[in-house]
Amino acid sequence: MWKIAGVELKSRLLIGTARYPSPEVMQNAVIASGAEIVTVSLRRHGSNPGVQNVFWDSLRSLPVRLLPNTAGCHSVKEAVATAKMARELFDTNWIKLEVIGDDYNLQPDPFGLVQAARILAEDGFEVFPYMTDDLVLAERLLDAGCKILMPWAAPIGSGQGIVNPGALRTLRQRFLGVPIIVDAGLGKPSHAAEAMELGFDGVLLNTAIALAEDSVHMAKAFSLAVDAGRTGFESGMMPARDFAEPSTPVVGTPFWRKK
Amino acid sequence: MRATLNGETREISSGTNLKKLLEEMRVDVKYVAVAVNMEFIPRSEYEKILIGEGDDVEIVSPQAGG
Numbered sequence: 001m002w003k004i005a006g007v008e009l010k011s012r013l014l015i016g017t018a019r020y021p022s023p024e025v026m027q028n029a030v031i032a033s034g035a036e037i038v039t040v041s042l043r044r045h046g047s048n049p050g051v052q053n054v055f056w057d058s059l060r061s062l063p064v065r066l067l068p069n070t071a072g073c074h075s076v077k078e079a080v081a082t083a084k085m086a087r088e089l090f091d092t093n094w095i096k097l098e099v100i101g102d103d104y105n106l107q108p109d110p111f112g113l114v115q116a117a118r119i120l121a122e123d124g125f126e127v128f129p130y131m132t133d134d135l136v137l138a139e140r141l142l143d144a145g146c147k148i149l150m151p152w153a154a155p156i157g158s159g160q161g162i163v164n165p166g167a168l169r170t171l172r173q174r175f176l177g178v179p180i181i182v183d184a185g186l187g188k189p190s191h192a193a194e195a196m197e198l199g200f201d202g203v204l205l206n207t208a209i210a211l212a213e214d215s216v217h218m219a220k221a222f223s224l225a226v227d228a229g230r231t232g233f234e235s236g237m238m239p240a241r242d243f244a245e246p247s248t249p250v251v252g253t254p255f256w257r258k259k
Numbered sequence: 260m261r262a263t264l265n266g267e268t269r270e271i272s273s274g275t276n277l278k279k280l281l282e283e284m285r286v287d288v289k290y291v292a293v294a295v296n297m298e299f300i301p302r303s304e305y306e307k308i309l310i311g312e313g314d315d316v317e318i319v320s321p322q323a324g325g
Binding site: 016017018019020026040041042043044045053059068069077081082086088089156184 | 265266286287290291292293294297298299301302317318319320321322323324325
């Protein structure tokens with residue numbers, strides 16, 4: 001068991017609900033993943049509200065907590081308004097705060113992110129900030145009232161895995177008491193295992209499961225990878241060495257002669 | 260009077276409040292949240308908010324997200 005925002009959880013895998021072939025596949029993938037937190041978003045009420053209502057009703061039937069996001073927001077004002085709309089609609093003060101600074105790689109705007117995080121934290125939100133892996137940004141977000149950090153592994157939807165393990169390792173070492181979830185850019189179960197082996201509290205991903213040929217099996221694979229990585233981290237991994245060291249005992253080796 | 264609803268310019272009768280606007284649009288309020296001029300409007304205030312000339316109304320509903 002572990003805790004985030006005062007809530008006890010079994011699973012350290014958080015997943016998104018977008019880009020699945022159908023709502024049924026999404027539901028089955030969420031169940032197979034064992035995730036207890038899923039991300040959702042807000043979009044303009046469309047000409048086909050029935051479809052949107054079905055999505056909402058199908059989500060509410062799942063035994064999960066919802067983490068709404070502010071995806072697509074490019075300014076502090078947009079992000080704050082979106083967060084407040086999400087709070088009312090989803091009946092939660094949790095918000096995955098995204099303030100995008102660059103459309104090419106969807107890199108968060110660190111300045112807007114800190115500003116929006118401060119406003120929302122003061123307003124009673126539990127802010128899950130989607131951030132780069134910058135150490136000083138992490139400090140500023142904690143100063144602004146965030147109690148959780150969500151650095152990226154790589155740009156959203158890129159599937160590259162952890163691009164800068166050194167920076168992530170630094171974040172982990174510097175903020176030992178802060179829940180840190182690696183969010184975005186993971187493409188394979190081994191990427192999730194790597195993040196967990198580095199000692200992170202959880203991982204959040206969407207595309208790697210949703211766009212897999214078999215999303216439900218992939219959800220299970222990520223669940224196993226997260227468990228494996230976490231168990232490895234907790235077990236204390238051996239340090240890497242530059243030289244070989246025989247694993248079979250040397251004493252009693254047949255045909256050995258003193259030279 | 261003209262206002263923008265979800266990015267589209269629309270003709271609206273003057274004196275229309277947000278509650279009436281949503282009723283006219285046949286929007287089920289339990290599935291939506293609203294911002295006017297980028298300020299969130301709580302459901303409890305829909306009746307009090309009059310839509311004015313040039314107002315920018317955003318009506319959103321739950322969607323899949325990552």
